[in-house]
Amino acid sequence: MPTPGYTREIPQRYRLEANKCKNCGKISFPPRLVCPYCGARNFEPTKLSDTGKIVTFTTIRVAPGRYAAYVPYSIAIIELNDGVKITTQVVDCKPEDLEIGKAVRIIFRKMYPEGKTGIICYGYKAVLI
């Protein structure tokens, strides 16, 4: 990820900031310029809930380089309490600990460093609660 793009996405990656359509009321995450539900262009900022439950999940056993140290690990689709779905890694547990419907909390973690000398990228992940 190039550094300028990372900086631009900080509000959504660090604080789960989303857009709520002023016309139809639906929430877009990540935030969009045009509402995918009604085509309107007027939004108000909103913060997503930091708790939710697992909708479905999968276990990664062969990972791309920057995630290789984590295997085996789980990626889950999580429905947050405000109804928005996000996909993220579930950490601090074993893949066999996961179940559909289990409650999770969204937390702030390191995603990956850009090599040995580049910036460290942070973002959201989930833990079981």
Place this chain on the structure above:
Amino acid sequence: MIGIVGYGSYIPRYRIRADDIARQWGRDPETVKRGLLLKEKTVPGLDEDTITISVAAAKNALRRAEIEPGEIGALYIGSESHPYAVKPSGTVVAEALGITPEVHIADFEFACKAGTEAMYVAYAQVRAELVKYAMGIGADTSQGAPGDALEFSASAGGSAFIFGKEKVIAAVIDTYSYTTDTADFWRREGAFYPLHGGRFTGAPAYFKHILGAGRAILKKNNLKPEDFTYAVFHMPNGKFPMSAGKRLGFKREQMEPGWIVPLMGNTYSASSPTAFSATLDIAKPGDLILLVSFGSGAGSDAFIFKVTERINEVREKAEKVKDMLTRSPIYLDYGRYAKFRGKIIMNE
């Protein structure tokens, strides 16, 4: 009244037992555990560092303070393991908490006392009426060289304290600092592991500064050890804080609630702050608490706090230290521990 309006800690889920470290290096586990009074220590996850630990502790402090993050006008983080050599941890933490851009930020370093330094300056900012609320955090993911005595203790965790004039749960009665040039422990720029002066870290370093600061703040306030309900001293191992406390005239019962080192290890900048947080978890209105940190190099910060009625309203709003320490830890063997801590040489 100026004091703490919210406090919170964070302790990673991962642990390694002293037994496993001792066996790795051919040492007798029982001798090590008896000598240091340490059973196990916390280990940061692969995706945890001083920044993520600070964010987690700060969120718990905000839950208890019940204030808007934007009301915090200053954020200070003390650590000896800031992820960047140049770029303050506080910039990332403030952004994650949503307190940018109207906030004054600085990272502090002073071996194990950087956390109380951050608290000291946060308190001073509120007292100077430059900001409404200020947050001081001590957080670390400390490393000891493989096979060194420090490897049994160097651990990970963090605690955050929000200072203000309203909604105070523990008022600051007084502060005192005691500092000298003492080369008991250091790490040069670019070196991966610290070096220490072995036995020199005891009497002329830890004890001289802890006792110096402790005696002075008691005398200055005309207080005796028996006036305090609790006392917290920096915990490089299990023995030093108990021994220092006894020499100052405190009893075991006054120190026990904060004596979390056997299960947590020495969390460096977060050591005495997290012990203090564990003490607030059980403190009652009216209790006097003495907190004395120690950082190699060397110095001690001392604080006297008086707990208010509001403690009973906020205590349950975030997880307590004892619960974080005992709730389903994930144990690592030495091999996984070495991988987690980046002690294994890998190809790029």
